[in-house]
Amino acid sequence: QNLQKQMTTQQLKESLLHLEQSIRPLLENYRPITSPRILISQIQRSGGSMLSQLFDGNPELHAHPHELKVGYPKKFIWPTIDLHSDPERWFTALFEDSVLDHFKHGYKKMEKYEDTFLFIFLPTVQRDIFFRYLKTASVITQRDVFDAYMTSYFCAWINNQNLSGEKKYVTAFTPRLSVERENMRMFFETYPDGRLISLVRDPKNWYPSARNHKTNKNKYDEICKAIDQWKESTEAMVRNKLEFNERVCLLRFEELVGETAAVMRYLSGFLGIEFKDILLTPTFNKTPIKPNTSFKLEPPSIMTSVLSRQNKLKPAELDYIEKTTGEIYARALSLADRIN
Numbered sequence: 001q002n003l004q005k006q007m008t009t010q011q012l013k014e015s016l017l018h019l020e021q022s023i024r025p026l027l028e029n030y031r032p033i034t035s036p037r038i039l040i041s042q043i044q045r046s047g048g049s050m051l052s053q054l055f056d057g058n059p060e061l062h063a064h065p066h067e068l069k070v071g072y073p074k075k076f077i078w079p080t081i082d083l084h085s086d087p088e089r090w091f092t093a094l095f096e097d098s099v100l101d102h103f104k105h106g107y108k109k110m111e112k113y114e115d116t117f118l119f120i121f122l123p124t125v126q127r128d129i130f131f132r133y134l135k136t137a138s139v140i141t142q143r144d145v146f147d148a149y150m151t152s153y154f155c156a157w158i159n160n161q162n163l164s165g166e167k168k169y170v171t172a173f174t175p176r177l178s179v180e181r182e183n184m185r186m187f188f189e190t191y192p193d194g195r196l197i198s199l200v201r202d203p204k205n206w207y208p209s210a211r212n213h214k215t216n217k218n219k220y221d222e223i224c225k226a227i228d229q230w231k232e233s234t235e236a237m238v239r240n241k242l243e244f245n246e247r248v249c250l251l252r253f254e255e256l257v258g259e260t261a262a263v264m265r266y267l268s269g270f271l272g273i274e275f276k277d278i279l280l281t282p283t284f285n286k287t288p289i290k291p292n293t294s295f296k297l298e299p300p301s302i303m304t305s306v307l308s309r310q311n312k313l314k315p316a317e318l319d320y321i322e323k324t325t326g327e328i329y330a331r332a333l334s335l336a337d338r339i340n
Contacts (some may be wrong), residue, residue: 014334023125026155030129032136033062033151036193038171038271041178045210045232046201049255052173053289054264054280059159060168060273062154064109065119065284068172070094070149076176078183081145091130099123107284117284118159126156135252142190161286168273169195179236187256188244195271196244198237200332201253203230204310204318212312223317227324234325234332250336254307259339266339 038055040048049067056063071081072093079093099121106116130152137144150170154163177183178198188194207227210220220226241248249270256263260280268275282289310318 015122016046018219019075026125027128027132030132030151032133032147033154033167033170034147035150035167036195037146037187037191037340038169038197039075039177039187040171040173040197040199041175042198042200042237043075043206043210044175044232045206045213046233047199047256048173048175050282051197051199053284054188054260054279055171056283057278057286058273058276059162059165061162062150062167062170064170064172065157066096066098066102068174069096069098070146071174071177075174076179078177078180078186080186081142083140083142083145083250087131087134087145090145091127095126095144096153115290117287117289118156119285122156122158125158126152127145128152129155129187136284146190159285160294169271176233178240179233181236181239184244188247195247195249196216196240197249197251197267198240199251199253199256200234200237200336202310203227203321203329204313205307206230206309207317207321208309208312209306213338223320227321231325231328234328237332238328238335250332251339252333252336255339257306262339266337270337303327 041049042048055061056065061287067075069075070079070093071077073237081090081093099119100123102119102123107119108116130148133138133148134144135152151224154160157163177187178196184323187196207220207223207230207320210226211223213220220229237250241250249267251263251267265275268279278286313321
């Protein structure tokens with residue numbers, strides 16, 4: 001028994017040594033990621049995660065595979081990096097705990113789906129690359145810190161199928177980050193070459209989806225509070241479009257769902273990337289993925305059923321939404337990019 005224990009211990013040591021030797025080339029030969037950020041942001045249940053996964057797999061993009069949660073102290077607050085503080089604090093603030101869960105259990109679009117996707121991610125590698133990157137900067141700027149983080153994230157994602165090649169942007173979805181004016185000021189200060197894409201969804205179709213979503217039950221169960229939040233997000237879209245002009249792309253959710261090819265061709269032109277057919281299918285690491293739906297489970301595809309959610313509402317609810325959102329919704333549509 002002691003001999004068997006010694007053998008097991010020796011095998012473990014050899015395995016750890018082999019892992020260390022396998023990791024070393026990643027640390028020594030990583031490619032810096034300095035591409036500007038494409039931020040996808042608006043209120044939840046408006047197509048942000050779908051658009052993010054339509055970008056997945058395009059050879060000219062690094063696509064963050066889940067909601068980007070580098071906000072601090074909450075994901076929808078742009079993190080303030082004190083350049084005079086300890087870099088260890090920067091990494092701790094930016095680090096996304098979700099990678100640990102996805103590495104351990106696999107990535108799932110929603111809990112009710114049985115399908116899981118392999119996500120091999122090594123936090124120790126991420127941390128090492130983060131600090132290695134910062135050591136190459138003579139004077140560290142805000143942008144350097146975020147570039148160090150994105151470099152470390154994508155290089156520590158071991159089974160990333162789209163790491164190689166020249167990339168023009170890093171795409172990422174964070175709901176509600178675009179709502180606060182200060183968030184957007186800091187975002188474009190860090191990424192003057194960045195872009196914001198926001199999706200405006202018909203409130204009559206948005207509300208049933210938001211109300212029915214499991215994680216939003218308490219947040220959107222009262223129609224008055226829910227619609228106030230939709231209005232706040234839509235007012236922010238109007239403000240962001242007027243303040244940042246050509247750096248902001250405002251799209252209709254209904255066009256993304258109903259005219260996916262036209263919208264993705266338009267976005268390809270907006271971003272200066274070549275249109276590829278993979279832009280027409282939501283994927284995770286280049287594998288087709290099922291939609292994030294509050295209703296009946298559906299196979300991997302674009303869900304056109306989301307365009308008729310208003311049928312779930314009572315006449316009084318429809319009337320309330322129309323009266324309280326009509327003006328700001330019309331204003332947002334008037335500023336939305338013209339696809340056709």
